[in-house]
Amino acid sequence: MKKHIALVPGDGIGVDIVSEAVKVLDRLAKKFGHEFTYTSYLAGGCAIDATGKPLPEETLKGCQESDSVLLGAVGGPAWDKLPSNLRPEKALLGLRGGMGLFCNLRPAILYKQLAGACPLKAEIVGEGLDIMVVRELTGGIYFGQRGRDENGAYDTMSYTVSEIERIVRKGFETAQKRKKRLCSVDKANILNSSQLWREIVGRLAPDYPDVVVNHLYVDNAAMQLVRNPRQFDVIVTENMFGDILSDEASQITGSIGMLPSASLREDGFGMYEPIHGSAPDLAGKNVANPIATILSVGMMMRYTFGLPKEADAIEEAVSKVLDASYRTADIYTEGMKLVGTKEMGDLIAQAL
Numbered sequence: 001m002k003k004h005i006a007l008v009p010g011d012g013i014g015v016d017i018v019s020e021a022v023k024v025l026d027r028l029a030k031k032f033g034h035e036f037t038y039t040s041y042l043a044g045g046c047a048i049d050a051t052g053k054p055l056p057e058e059t060l061k062g063c064q065e066s067d068s069v070l071l072g073a074v075g076g077p078a079w080d081k082l083p084s085n086l087r088p089e090k091a092l093l094g095l096r097g098g099m100g101l102f103c104n105l106r107p108a109i110l111y112k113q114l115a116g117a118c119p120l121k122a123e124i125v126g127e128g129l130d131i132m133v134v135r136e137l138t139g140g141i142y143f144g145q146r147g148r149d150e151n152g153a154y155d156t157m158s159y160t161v162s163e164i165e166r167i168v169r170k171g172f173e174t175a176q177k178r179k180k181r182l183c184s185v186d187k188a189n190i191l192n193s194s195q196l197w198r199e200i201v202g203r204l205a206p207d208y209p210d211v212v213v214n215h216l217y218v219d220n221a222a223m224q225l226v227r228n229p230r231q232f233d234v235i236v237t238e239n240m241f242g243d244i245l246s247d248e249a250s251q252i253t254g255s256i257g258m259l260p261s262a263s264l265r266e267d268g269f270g271m272y273e274p275i276h277g278s279a280p281d282l283a284g285k286n287v288a289n290p291i292a293t294i295l296s297v298g299m300m301m302r303y304t305f306g307l308p309k310e311a312d313a314i315e316e317a318v319s320k321v322l323d324a325s326y327r328t329a330d331i332y333t334e335g336m337k338l339v340g341t342k343e344m345g346d347l348i349a350q351a352l
């Protein structure tokens, strides 16, 4: 298969981890007889410095014309004082919105090798955790009307019926391929958009009779994630709730450095990125964990390129390296072998 991949390393450790993911892509191409080519684009703080804009037109166009996009992370203290529409984070929203990537899949899996890095008690975690957060990504408060004047500031959480329907359907379809349990998270005791969300989940449920559905308010869901995370299979929720709950879910799987994500359009086109940020204090020091980005490459194989064997191979390679006790600092526990970003990338590429 010949594929052209747009690389958007961004800022901070984004640069460190995307290079490791490319190592793995190259190794994968060799092993399975594919040809992957790449073009790198600027987005985020580095783009502001070079062009004055967080998301240059050329970047969005290049990504749109590629077969898939691999993104690192954006942001950093150097750009923190800028107004929200000029900040590096705006690049991410521009890419997600601009390419219509409404469906964000964030798998939170606790690898058995990392049980010791999970902050929850062993009896709470039991056999392990495997939760899929399906986050709406192009609507809600991130994209609603906003403003600021001398009296105050406001942001609006608004959703259309069709925006809710398409993501809720993705939630049901995802549950059908897994343990067939869907938890819809909202704040329907307060928010109009959540009341509509809950109505739509109820209306679509009969189309998926094999899926058991429940509803949780987001505050309760946050508590349940640490009280009894094993109750969850698939969580479907709106943009900001999904942002918050996926960080929480990541921590119970040992480290946010382990969580990949896919941001998908209806036709399967997607952008892939770790869910963590740019960690400016770690940038360039060869300490960041590249596994979330490498696993994101696995998701690219599975969801956009339709190459499940290649995806499995990446996941197995990661597992093998963890079996051999190699750990970056964020997942390090006593007795393990501490390695840097580059060594972890090399080890995973070799394991392939």
Ligand code: IPM
Pocket (backbone or CB within 6 Å): 075, 089, 092, 243, 275, 277
């Ligand atoms: C994420 C990040 C982004 C988000 C930020 C960097 C805009 O936290 O991908 O989870 O809020 O979506």
Ligand code: MG
Pocket (backbone or CB within 6 Å): 243, 244, 247, 275
């Ligand atoms: Mg986030």
